[in-house]
Amino acid sequence: xxxxxxxxxxxxxxxxxxxxxxxxxxxxxxxxxxxxxxxxxxxxxxxxxxxxxxxxxxxxxxxxxxxxxxxxxxxxxxxxxxxxxxxxxxxxxxxxxxxxxxxxxxxxxxxxxxxxxxxxxxxxx
Numbered sequence: 001x002x003x004x005x006x007x008x009x010x011x012x013x014x015x016x017x018x019x020x021x022x023x024x025x026x027x028x029x030x031x032x033x034x035x036x037x038x039x040x041x042x043x044x045x046x047x048x049x050x051x052x053x054x055x056x057x058x059x060x061x062x063x064x065x066x067x068x069x070x071x072x073x074x075x076x077x078x079x080x081x082x083x084x085x086x087x088x089x090x091x092x093x094x095x096x097x098x099x100x101x102x103x104x105x106x107x108x109x110x111x112x113x114x115x116x117x118x119x120x121x122x123x124x125x
Contacts, residue, residue: 002047
């Protein structure tokens with residue numbers, strides 16, 4: 001619509017340039033035609049602004065959709081990382097538990113070894 005109004009304005013201006021009226025005819029030109037021309041210019045300007053507004057609203061909508069999508073992707077990635085973190089913590093707890101068991105076995109083995117040596121020592125006496 002804005003382009004059509006712009007074309008109409010350009011056509012009116014070109015028509016005046018092609019058939020230049022004489023000075024007397026210009027003086028007698030009606031104010032109504034000038035007001036129509038000015039009104040059409042203002043309408044075209046308003047239509048252009050409206051088109052810009054719609055384009056900006058469309059862009060804002062796209063940006064908002066991208067942000068929502070990125071936020072959802074980040075939330076999903078965060079959930080996956082939290083799950084992976086829980087799995088690693090569980091594994092570390094299991095490793096620590098196994099280390100404690102191994103240390104207990106080593107301690108008991110050493111204790112048995114020394115008790116055995118002590119008993120052998122007293123048997124010799």
